[in-house]
Amino acid sequence: MQSPEPEQQFVLRELWTLAWAASVQRVNLYAAGSRQSGQLRDKLQEFITTRLLPHYVGPCTERQHYLNLAQLVEFGTGALPDSLRDGRYRYGVAQKLLNLVLKYHWCLGQISEPPHCPIDRIIIEKTHLRGRVNWTEIVDENQYRAVIEAVRRKAEPESIARWELLNYRRRSSR
DSSP, rough: OOOOOOHHHHHHHHHHHHHHHHHHHOOOOOOOOOOOHHHHHHHHHHHHHIIIIGSSSSSHHHHHHHHHHHHHHHHHHSSGGGBBGGGGHHHHHHHHHHHHHHHHHTTTTSSSOOOOOOOHHHHTSSSTTTTTTGGGGGSSSSHHHHHHHHHHHTTTTTTTHHHHHOOOHHHHOO
């Protein structure tokens, strides 16, 4: 990936902030008294930007996407384990962050269409798993795969990413 112009860098920083906030807003991610939240955020941003995003410039297979998610969970857990509640970076939080970053980069034309979409309450509620799965409590790949398959069935014949783009509507806070 080539280095973006200053204007693009600004937009990408802003989108990173939105993606980070969305991935941690409803999650009790940090251990009590942790003061390392900024360090974890910065380490994850660097990891995603340098190690994972290049996989998506051309089409990324679903298999590679699952490997990337596993690497992100492992990296996030090992980065600052004492700062995390239960000492781990959860799968549901990792998928939301990575999938949202990918969605933003895709919409800006910087990468190919990603294999998945950000999984959250709004998307889960559109499937038969409504009320049975909470994205913040997804702890492993098998739980995530079950949600992805439910979304895939709902999305057909569209791709998961395109279906979510066309159907996602954030609820107004008013």
